Amino acid sequence: MKKYVKTRKTHHTFGKRAAAFALAAVSCCSLAAMPKSEFGGLMNNIAITADAASTEKLLFDSSKGDCRLTPNAHYSSNNGKYFLTFQGSDGNLVLYRKDGGRTMPIWSTGTNGKGANRCVMQEDGNFVIYTPSTHVWNSHTYNKKKAKLYISDNGRVYITSSASGKEVETWTSNDSLVLDTTDGARNGNRELVKGTKFYSNNKQYYFVFQHDGNLVLYHRENGGVAAKWSSKTANRGSYCVMQEDGNLVVYDAKKQALWRSGSCGKKHPRLFISDQGKVYMKSVDTKTETWSVSAEQKTENYIWPVPGFTYISSPFGSRWGSQHQGVDVGDAGIMNTPVLAAKSGTVTDVYCWCSHNYGKDKSCGCGGGYGNYVTITHDDGTKTHYAHMGTVKVALNERVSQGQKIGTVGSTGYSTGAHLHFEIYNTAGVRVNPLGLVTPE
16 A cells, blocks of 8 residues: 555544554564553563653654554653553544643544554654555655654654754644745745635644635634634735745735735744644744744734833924824933834844934934834734834844833934934835824823
């Protein structure tokens, strides 16, 4: 029978604890633990002693051949709090947690009742559950060779591959991999197909680029679905791409960016969705989270970037025959006051090289006239811009929290006195009056 290559993920539910299973399986690869059967006996697999101080245990190394899980064996974490088992009675692969005197399932493949009788960590990198005639589940890691299967002390089962020369994570039990720019796709970019729903492993959440051009995170609840987050690009978005440069972007038909994640520079991203409704990207290069949205996160309102200074020296709108695209906050004593991020987000533009922090009646053209400035792209697709700063305390692509100090008020660039020029862009990239969204206080 041919090995499985591609399929859609199946619904994950928990089956009953396994009883004894008559089929004896032989593994052709090394195991990091000597698995214990449901009856307490030791299975006849090769064992490697794991470092007791390690928080990760190697279960299987399929670089030299397929590794078949022994039905009902317990593949335990080093701390003994978690174990993975392929249940012989129902064909379900389940991760259990030992909680006091109880043993609780925390994840499964949902293959109970499907007639599965084999679970194989394949030499080609794919982790697959088979019936006698077909497959019923897989990890979608085909061709990620030199693969290893681990279990951690915090209850996570995951696969790595060193086919590229360095060991990178290719799958995890807890979170569902949506897109991967490191899988050989053309130019490294991956486009989200309109209407395709990417589900969490527990099927309670899904992420979709809709036919109307909106990128949306949904929660299935009370027999229906509820939108928990969106890019606010409905009826405008044409296509959505997770780019090799680290950015997730929604474009219009003219190839203009309508929304972006603000994670450019964090290259080779992988997009995940968790069972808790969190969608996030991680960089393979840095192994850090670069962007996220959550179904549970509260919508942030803007806060005033210079608390205690409320005098608007120049409002939004027509000024001296041109359009003033922000507000100038220019209270007495504002020089060197901390400037705070009005919302959480990612620094997507910064200029910090202007040393012409003059007083009145002198200006320079540094930073295009803005002097030292910071632009933050927020998770909802809006942006804030802070200009004429004396100092800048953040860097390009840095993740910042609401209320975090990003610099100080100054008088750099085209400025005749100490003030903060503050702008807000909506999701369409249009500057709007900040006073319509935040109250000076």
